[in-house]
Ligand SMILES: NC(=O)c1ccc[n+]([C@@H]2O[C@H](COP(=O)([O-])OP(=O)(O)OC[C@H]3O[C@@H](n4cnc5c(N)ncnc54)[C@H](O)[C@@H]3O)[C@@H](O)[C@H]2O)c1
Ligand SMILES: O=C(O)C(=O)C[C@@H](O)[C@H](O)[C@H](O)COP(=O)(O)O
């Protein structure tokens with residue numbers, strides 16, 4: 001899929017080279033209200049003068065078909081043809097939604113990802129999953145469509161708020177848990193200290209690309225990248241229905257990592273000592289998400305819509321050791337609710 005990922009201080013010059021080719025008829029740039037203000041100034045010198053800006057409001061609640069409508073309307077009104085390129089400048093909401101909108105417009109125009117959050121730089125911009133939320137379910141509508149290329153400039157992270165940085169770090173921890181025990185161990189010992197993200201971004205992107213290359217359409221091993229997400233997406237979706245209690249994607253995934261590690265222990269796949277290491281690391285970075293015991297069933301119900309499911313079987317990705325994931329592990333709704341109750345009881 002998207003093998004062309006350029007990371008580092010030359011990323012935006014590389015984007016300019018790509019955009020100035022004669023094969024590109026017009027450049028459209030998708031931003032949200034924050035990246036318009038905080039990220040566009042760094043990108044703008046690398047854009048052709050006649051680019052057209054499309055803006056959507058910031059936040060997960062705008063990762064919707066209504067925002068796609070805005071993109072499609074602007075593309076249509078400005079007569080974007082099939083040689084136009086959509087540059088998605090933003091976090092995972094903009095890269096997911098922009099990729100999806102580009103993939104559908106006139107049956108597909110090229111798009112370039114310019115991720116500006118840690119989460120989008122280590123995960124969302126890479127691998128070709130695009131989409132929007134629908135009827136309260138995460139990424140319910142979407143397509144696999146590789147971007148023309150991904151341009152990662154770590155300087156964008158300088159304006160990112162620490163809560164958002166931590167959210168992206170959850171996906172980094174996920175990558176270590178499923179495929180890199182040595183990095184997990186090293187970073188567990190170091191703790192949350194990093195201010196130079198470039199090495200972490202490079203390693204995470206490489207790890208994700210290796211898995212995606214084996215299985216771009218998620219028929220098998222790509223499901224490893226969904227570790228933490230059966231419970232994580234259920235929690236994220238549930239909390240999105242509770243005004244004032246919304247969790248960031250990475251915060252919900254961090255909770256999902258703990259719950260699904262606990263499920264792995266129940267299956268005899270992971271040792272209690274390993275679970276303890278995972279919990280200690282996760283809670284050294286993330287506060288516990290708050291919900292009451294009575295809500296666990298309603299949260300678990302969201303897992304019935306998980307994309308890894310087959311028929312009535314909820315298929316989870318679990319760990320059979322730190323650094324080693326195993327996918328297609330059937331779990332019941334009751335077990336998911338138990339895992340949530342376990343998490344709820346933990347002291348953070
Ligand atoms: N496609 C995939 O493989 C994949 C992987 C992981 C997550 N996702 C999706 O990504 C989304 C989460 O992405 P996210 O965490 O980037 O959220 P986001 O896109 O909502 O960005 C988080 C916030 O940071 C702001 N922002 C972005 N860049 C900034 C910058 N440089 N400085 C200051 N503020 C900035 C945004 O405006 C937003 O308010 C979720 O919808 C999730 O489902 C997709
Ligand atoms: O790239 C993948 O594959 C992932 O699962 C990465 C996840 O971090 C990401 O949140 C993804 O959007 C989840 O996809 P979904 O298929 O569970 O909606």
Ligand SMILES: [Zn+2]
Pocket residue numbers: 123171229249253
């Ligand atoms: Zn994720």
